[in-house]
Amino acid sequence: MSDANATVTGVTELTVExxxxxxxxxxxxxxxxxxxxxxxxxxxxxxxxxxLALLETAGRISRDxxxxxxxxxxDGIATPRxxxxxxxxxxxxxx
Amino acid sequence: xSVDTTVRTVVTGVGVAAPNxxxxxxxxxxxxAGRSGIAPTTRYDASGYPLQLAGEVxxxxxxxxxxxxxxxxTDHGTRLSLYAADEALRDSTLDPGQLDPxxxxxxxASSMGGFEFGQRELQNLWSKGGRFVSAYQSFAWFYxxxxxxxxxxxxxxxxxxxxxxxxxxxxxxxxNARRQIRKGTTAMLTGGVDGALCPLGYAxxxxxxxxxxxxxxxxxxLPFADDAPGQVPGEGGAFLVLEDAASARRRGARSYGExxxxxxxxxxxxxxxxxxxxxxxxxxxxALRDAGTAAEDVDVVFADAAGVxxxxxAESRALAEVFGPGGVPVTAPKSMTGRLFAGGASLDLAxxxxxxxxxxxxxxxxxSRPGSxxxxxxxxxxxxxxxxxxxLVVARGRGGFxxxxxxRRDA
Amino acid sequence: MERRIVITGIGxxxxxxxxxxxxxxxxxxxxxxxxxxxxxxxxxxxxxxAAECDFDPIAxxxxxxxxxxxxxxxQFAVAAAREAVGDSGLDLPAADPTTVGVSLGNAxxxxxxxxxxxxxxxxxxxxWLVDHRYAVPHLYDHFVPSSIAVELARLVGAQGPVALVSDxxxxxxxxxxxxTDLIREGSADxxxxxxxxxxxxxxxxxxxxxxxxxxxRNDDPEHASRPFDATRNGLVLGEGAAVLVLEELEHARRRGARIYAExxxxxxxxxxxxxxxxxxDGTEMADAITHALxxxxxxxxxxxxxxxxxxxxxxxDRHETAAFKTALGKHAYDVPVSSVKSMIGHSLGAIGALxxxxxxxxxxxxxxxxxxxxxxxxxVCDLDYVPLKAREAEVxxxxxxxxxxxxxxxxxxxxxxxxxxx
Numbered sequence: 064m065s066d067a068n069a070t071v072t073g074v075t076e077l078t079v080e081x082x083x084x085x086x087x088x089x090x091x092x093x094x095x096x097x098x099x100x101x102x103x104x105x106x107x108x109x110x111x112x113x114x115l116a117l118l119e120t121a122g123r124i125s126r127d128x129x130x131x132x133x134x135x136x137x138d139g140i141a142t143p144r145x146x147x148x149x150x151x152x153x154x155x156x157x158x
Numbered sequence: 159x160s161v162d163t164t165v166r167t168v169v170t171g172v173g174v175a176a177p178n179x180x181x182x183x184x185x186x187x188x189x190x191a192g193r194s195g196i197a198p199t200t201r202y203d204a205s206g207y208p209l210q211l212a213g214e215v216x217x218x219x220x221x222x223x224x225x226x227x228x229x230x231x232t233d234h235g236t237r238l239s240l241y242a243a244d245e246a247l248r249d250s251t252l253d254p255g256q257l258d259p260x261x262x263x264x265x266x267a268s269s270m271g272g273f274e275f276g277q278r279e280l281q282n283l284w285s286k287g288g289r290f291v292s293a294y295q296s297f298a299w300f301y302x303x304x305x306x307x308x309x310x311x312x313x314x315x316x317x318x319x320x321x322x323x324x325x326x327x328x329x330x331x332x333x334n335a336r337r338q339i340r341k342g343t344t345a346m347l348t349g350g351v352d353g354a355l356c357p358l359g360y361a362x363x364x365x366x367x368x369x370x371x372x373x374x375x376x377x378x379x380l381p382f383a384d385d386a387p388g389q390v391p392g393e394g395g396a397f398l399v400l401e402d403a404a405s406a407r408r409r410g411a412r413s414y415g416e417x418x419x420x421x422x423x424x425x426x427x428x429x430x431x432x433x434x435x436x437x438x439x440x441x442x443x444x445a446l447r448d449a450g451t452a453a454e455d456v457d458v459v460f461a462d463a464a465g466v467x468x469x470x471x472a473e474s475r476a477l478a479e480v481f482g483p484g485g486v487p488v489t490a491p492k493s494m495t496g497r498l499f500a501g502g503a504s505l506d507l508a509x510x511x512x513x514x515x516x517x518x519x520x521x522x523x524x525x526s527r528p529g530s531x532x533x534x535x536x537x538x539x540x541x542x543x544x545x546x547x548x549x550l551v552v553a554r555g556r557g558g559f560x561x562x563x564x565x566r567r568d569a
Numbered sequence: 570m571e572r573r574i575v576i577t578g579i580g581x582x583x584x585x586x587x588x589x590x591x592x593x594x595x596x597x598x599x600x601x602x603x604x605x606x607x608x609x610x611x612x613x614x615x616x617x618x619a620a621e622c623d624f625d626p627i628a629x630x631x632x633x634x635x636x637x638x639x640x641x642x643x644q645f646a647v648a649a650a651r652e653a654v655g656d657s658g659l660d661l662p663a664a665d666p667t668t669v670g671v672s673l674g675n676a677x678x679x680x681x682x683x684x685x686x687x688x689x690x691x692x693x694x695x696x697w698l699v700d701h702r703y704a705v706p707h708l709y710d711h712f713v714p715s716s717i718a719v720e721l722a723r724l725v726g727a728q729g730p731v732a733l734v735s736d737x738x739x740x741x742x743x744x745x746x747x748x749t750d751l752i753r754e755g756s757a758d759x760x761x762x763x764x765x766x767x768x769x770x771x772x773x774x775x776x777x778x779x780x781x782x783x784x785x786r787n788d789d790p791e792h793a794s795r796p797f798d799a800t801r802n803g804l805v806l807g808e809g810a811a812v813l814v815l816e817e818l819e820h821a822r823r824r825g826a827r828i829y830a831e832x833x834x835x836x837x838x839x840x841x842x843x844x845x846x847x848x849x850d851g852t853e854m855a856d857a858i859t860h861a862l863x864x865x866x867x868x869x870x871x872x873x874x875x876x877x878x879x880x881x882x883x884x885x886d887r888h889e890t891a892a893f894k895t896a897l898g899k900h901a902y903d904v905p906v907s908s909v910k911s912m913i914g915h916s917l918g919a920i921g922a923l924x925x926x927x928x929x930x931x932x933x934x935x936x937x938x939x940x941x942x943x944x945x946x947x948x949v950c951d952l953d954y955v956p957l958k959a960r961e962a963e964v965x966x967x968x969x970x971x972x973x974x975x976x977x978x979x980x981x982x983x984x985x986x987x988x989x990x991x
Contacts, residue, residue: 088230089230090227090230090231091225091226091227091228091229091230092226092227093225093226093227094225094226111227113843113846114846115231115293115294115780115843115844115845115846116227118293118779118780118781119230119231119292119293119294119779122289122292122293122779125289126289126290134781134785161750161753161754163754202697202698203698206698207701208701231844259856260838260856263839264839268735269712269713269715270712270713271678273712277687277697277699279772279775279776280684280687280691280694280772281691281694281697282694283694283771283772283775284687284688284691284693284694284771285693285694285695286694287613288613288614288771288774288775288778289775289778289779291772291775291776291778291779292776292779293776293779293780295772295775295776295779296776296777296779296780296782296845296974297737297844297845297974297975300676300677300735300737300974301676301678301714301735302676302735302736302737302740302973302974302975302977303844303975305736305839305975306737306839306844306974306975306976306977307844307975309839309841309975309976310841310842310843310844310976312841313841314839314841315838315839315840315841315853316838316839317837317838317839318736318837318839318976318977319734319736319743319747319837320734320735320736321732321733321734321735322675322713322714322715322718322732322733322734322735323715323718323731323732323733324713324715327715330732334747337750337754340754341750354712357697357698357699357701358687358690358691358699358712359712360701361690361699361700361701361704361708362704362708362709362711362712362713363709364701364704365701365704365705365706365707365708365709366709421730421756422730422731422732422756423667423728423729423730424670424671424722424727424728424729424730424731425728426662426666426722426723426726426727426728427723437728440667440728499713555715556709556710556713556716556719557710557715557716557718557719557722558719558722558723559715559719559731
């Protein structure tokens with residue numbers, strides 16, 4: 064249990080593959096959606112993820128990568144690309 | 159809208175998740191074959207605890223039954239609930255989409271909520287800190303979670319609720335469902351699938367003083383036996399689709415039987431010796447009256463069967479008072495599952511309906527005959543064939559809860 | 570003839586001082602009881618504000634052993650029940666205790682006791698395999714909240730139907746609904762009903778933090794709960810209990826009881842949408858309201874006051890504003906609407922019952938409690954929310970609504986005692 068939550072240090076970029084993996088673990092995946100396709104600009108709701116899924120995912124990323132994601136960082140985020148941009152802005156700033 | 163007590167309600171679907179069988183027919187076959195689901199605990203390392211046995215639902219792969227999106231946000235018990243509710247709905251062949259938008263609701267019972275999930279998040283909080291607590295904790299452990307998740311999964315927007323009356327809840331939920339139908343809802347998904355098989359849940363059960371400490375799975379839970387050593391906790395239960403009888407008839411649905419009578423009473427505090435079953439007698443008599451059934455017309459009783467000597471005695475005396483000593487066959491198939499808390503009585507209701515269907519009373523396993531203080535005709539050894547028309551199901555909850563329901567086979 | 574249900578006694582343990590009178594004094598004066606959490610150090614949490622009860626169980630008449638045995642939520646409920654039964658003038662245990670029942674709402678059980686005992690058994694989270702040998706004798710009762718209903722039933726000697734109703738944040742209203750069902754169908758003549766919760770505990774703070782449901786307005790705790798205000802940013806957790814004595818009308822008349830109000834209609838729906846989220850159009854809540862009005866045989870125009878759920882979250886306040894417009898039509902713009910959560914926070918399974926007590930007192934005194942902290946209304950929330958100051962008004966019929974995790978939507982209509990007498 065502790066291993067899975069160990070902080071990943073020294074990482075300065077979260078990739079779409081990382082995000083997809085974490086979302087699968089944090090929120091499962093909708094059976095009718097192919098997450099391995101080009102999803103960067105898809106709306107999270109089209110991908111089957113609601114606000115709760117995003118909160119759980121954001122919580123997981125902030126723990127695993129040691130970043131603080133403020134309410135403002137996440138406000139209005141609708142797509143994986145926007146999500147990655149917000150996280151990576153914070154990761155770069157912390158590095 | 160008032161409660162129209164002339165509205166009849168029938169069970170048109172059954173779904174089961176039990177320690178001795180996933181799915182209604184697997185459970186029923188195991189029960190008739192006397193196969194018990196009580197076995198060494200595997201879900202956590204119980205070697206340091208006085209009881210190392212439990213009634214765990216075996217071979218449950220949530221990925222095969224539950225949408226992936228729901229798995230991270232649900233406790234094990236909620237996944238079992240979703241399984242059983244889905245089976246019941248499929249079994250009923252009822253399509254909620256064909257009903258009025260508010261024509262179907264959910265009524266469940268719970269005892270500890272999603273407790274294993276809760277223990278994990280408590281551990282995250284206290285060992286690592288608040289930001290390690292899951293966003294799902296806010297609802298995954300609370301008592302209403304199964305009602306909410308089932309409602310969402312199946313799009314059921316009618317009146318819905320959750321009752322907590324300890325182990326009486328499995329009947330009280332169905333009583334609530336019947337009330338809703340009598341107020342105008344067409345159908346309800348109702349019942350309880352419960353359990354808290356995790357170390358913290360075990361500690362709670364241990365504190366009740368009711369747990370068995372026996373090591374042999376076949377000797378650990380012996381309701382109505384002279385040497386009853388206490389209870390074995392289990393997980394599981396059943397969901398039923400309860401439907402307005404007129405609606406069921408219109409759509410040509412198969413009916414397992416009618417929930418013909420129901421009542422709940424309370425015993426306020428420890429009663430003097432000899433009066434322990436007073437409230438239970440009242441619950442049974444009220445349920446019979448509600449069903450318009452005389453005691454002699456009841457063909458079988460599914461007992462609460464606490465497996466604790468004092469409680470068993472109070473129950474067997476209450477049954478003898480209503481039915482006369484040995485006046486009706488009494489059975490406790492939960493001897494093969496352990497105590498399922500709020501799920502137990504729902505499973506008993508499902509079992510009673512199956513018994514009515516097949517004309518067979520499943521037996522009480524591992525008990526060769528009732529103890530000397532029990533003036534009841536306990537069905538032991540093997541199932542008993544009988545022409546069954548009406549069954550009584552009895553449930554009691556810690557603190558003084560009593561509930562009774564009468565199910566009647568359709569003529 | 571249809572059996573009708575009336576309220577003949579009220580009791581409350583609300584944030585601030587315990588007692589229905591003290592509660593009414595607080596909210597009718599528009600004062601708030603929200604403050605920085607004092608029962609433990611809230612420093613690690615995003616939201617550190619709550620509405621706490623200044624409750625001393627011994628002063629409330631509980632014996633030491635009861636205090637040891639009962640969770641804080643149970644203590645609240647017992648204190649409120651004593652007050653309510655005293656207020657009703659009922660002589661309990663009744664001559665026929667089998668006609669007395671209990672229907673109590675509660676959302677999160679005995680959270681504080683459960684968490685406290687968990688920290689002992691697990692060595693503050695170090696051990697997954699908790700040590701059962703350190704369990705207190707009543708641990709099971711802390712884990713299974715039917716124990717709260719048991720204590721109330723024993724207090725009043727109830728031998729009729731007893732239940733704990735747990736529908737998240739609509740529990741308090743739904744318990745009243747269940748009680749009316751029991752009386753209507755003849756299973757009881759008197760039901761001790763209401764709601765209780767004492768959720769202010771680290772695990773509750775952490776889980777609400779995780780979904781950002783609670784407000785981060787920590788620097789201004791007195792003004793942190795801001796229903797319908799444009800600057801609202803989350804709910805303020807509360808605690809407390811309210812108990813109402815519900816009685817069959819003829820039963821109450823025969824003993825010459827004072828009748829506060831009739832529980833004239835109850836509607837409940839589920840949104841089947843989301844465990845924590847709400848559809849913005851409020852469809853299901855609107856239908857619950859419509860159903861409750863129909864049961865009460867009242868037109869929307871006859872509602873004089875709407876006691877809102879008004880939780881101070883972005884989503885909720887818009888959701889129910891939309892629901893009011895759908896269900897009440899043009900009247901939604903004319904009828905005063907207010908949220909007492911602006912003053913006493915959100916006490917989960919208790920709040921519905923506390924709000925009904927506020928409704929009962931608004932009817933009695935012809936005074937509508939205000940929505941505190943409402944200075945700058947959200948443009949989407951464009952109804953009359955009675956900002957800041959209580960308002961005198963003839964209040965004959967009241968609508969109170971609630972919305973809960975799991976998708977529960979409930980509406981209760983209370984009607985004037987005179988209507989009952991007529």
